[in-house]
Amino acid sequence: MGGKPRSVAVGGSFSVEQPLWIAISAFRVLTLLYAIGRYAEHEQHYTNQLGAWIYMGVLSAWTLGTVRVFWSKETCTRRWLVVDLALIVLGILLTRAFDAPHWVAGGDVTLPTIRAASAVLGFAVYGGWLPAAFAGVVVGVANVIEAGKLDSSNLHNIVLLLLAGVAIGFVIDLARKSEETLARALEIQAATRERERLARDIHDGVLQVLSLVSRRGAELGGEAAEIAALAGEQEVALRRLIASGLSAPDGPAPGGTGTAAAVDPTTPQDLRALLAPLSDSRVSLAQPGTEVLLPYAAAGELAAAVGAALDNVRRHVGEQAQAWILVEDEPDQVVVSVRDEGPGFDPARLAEAEREGRLGVSQSIRGRLRDLGGSAEFFSAAGQGTEVELRVPKQRQHGSQHSGQREGKR
Known part of the structure; x- marks a missing residue:
């Protein structure tokens, strides 16, 4: 029968097997009561009533x-x-010794009667269909020995017992495999989310600095140009590394620490306070006169996505490019639009940039909004600039505390 199978708990301590164990425990007690009542009803059939009652007492104490x-x-x-x-x-075997021979020959029920089924079902829940079949065969052989023959009644009961045990055991095997598959999928999902978070952080920090050094160094020339070339090479290598990491989600999830864990991620945060530092002489900010409240973690991620959109404006349109931020506090969602005066671009360029490892849009913007349950839409046309529309639903943010806590542990 092998060792005890490993049980899988998904999303905490819950396992699909646990309710079945509780049902088996209750079934053992109920079938015991049935066996006692059935024996009391046919007590006069037994030649050794004292021995039968002693067995029933032992079975009761054990159960x-x-x-x-x-x-x-x-x-x-x-x-x-x-x-x-x-x-x-x-x-089962004592029934033949304690019961009168003619009652045994007449098909009298055994002492444990249907209490035997609980033993077979216990093996089914424990190890699956194969141990259940083994236990069912053992009980069936004992029944044949007790009756002294294999008749249609015995065969009918044995087949039913085997079918019940094997069927439940097969269901348990499927349930275990499903739990393991689900647990693995959740692990992969968590690892992928963590990789995406790290990719966003790297893009917003290291890659932006390398890109700036590469651009400014090339403009200055001389030794600065050499440094710019090295920075450009490192930027390309790092982008490739991030892209390859995101395409292989089967590895272990990398760890990470952050200061956001010190703040309750569900604490209401005024989005306006986070967006205000982003405005300057080149960036105009239009927002409501009243607070725009989101959970702390969600507000921080939305503000970071806005910052990433402005970085793209400075990078692709120019350092002196004008940009406009519009904040709309709607009843069911918060909408933030970032618009620039650039030349626009072909929307197909976004997918091409992601394949090249440029994750500013796919991770720093769309990845953040996806994690918040929102969306990021890009609207662009040649000569008409680009507009990024970021939407975050309020209901999900206020109703999903656990999701916020995961984001807050960065």
Whole structure:
């Protein structure tokens, strides 16, 4: 039967097996009560009533005493299941010794009666269909020995017991595989999200600096141009590294620390206070006169996405380019638009830039909004500039505390 199978808990301590263990524990008690009542009804058939009552007492003490053991997959080991099965087989064989021979020949029920089914189902929940089939065969052989023959009644009961045990065992096997698949998918999702977060942080920090050094150094010439060339090479290499990392989500999730964990990510934050430092002589900010409240983590991510959009304006349009930020506080969402006066671009260029490892749009902007349950739309036409529209739903942010906590642990 092998060792005890590994159980998988998805999203915490819950496992699909746990309710089944509770059901098995309750089924053992109910079938015990049925066995006692059935024996009391046919007590006059037995030639050794005292021996039969002693067995029923032992079976009762064992069943009631191990309720908590069979209540959980952590406590019910194979040893407990084997002892339970042995006690059932003993009761079946004692029926032939204690019951009158003509009643045995007439098909009288055994002492454990349907209590035997709980032993088979226990093996099914524990190890799947194969251990269940083994236990069912053992009980079936004991029933044939007790009856002294294999008749249609015995065969009918044995087949039903085997079918029930194997069917439930097969379902358990499928449930375990499904749990393992789901757990693996959640691990991959978490690792991918963490990679995307790190990619955004690198883009907003290191890559922007390298890009600035490369651009300014080339303008200055001389030794600065050499430094600019090196910075440009490092920028390209780092972009390739980030892009390759994002395309391979099967590795372990990298760790990360941040100062945002010191603040409750669900604390209301006025978005205006985060956007105000972004405005200057080249960036105009239009926003409501009242507070625009979002959870702390969501407001910070939205402000960072706006900052990334402005970085793109300075990089692709020019340092002196004019840009406009418009904040709209709608009943169900917050909308922030960033518009520039640049020449515009072909929208197909976004997918091409992502393939080249340029993640300013895919991660620093769209990735952030996707994590918030929102969206980022780009509108551009030749000679008419570019507008980025960022939407964050309010209901999701206020109703998803756990999501905010994950973002706050950066």
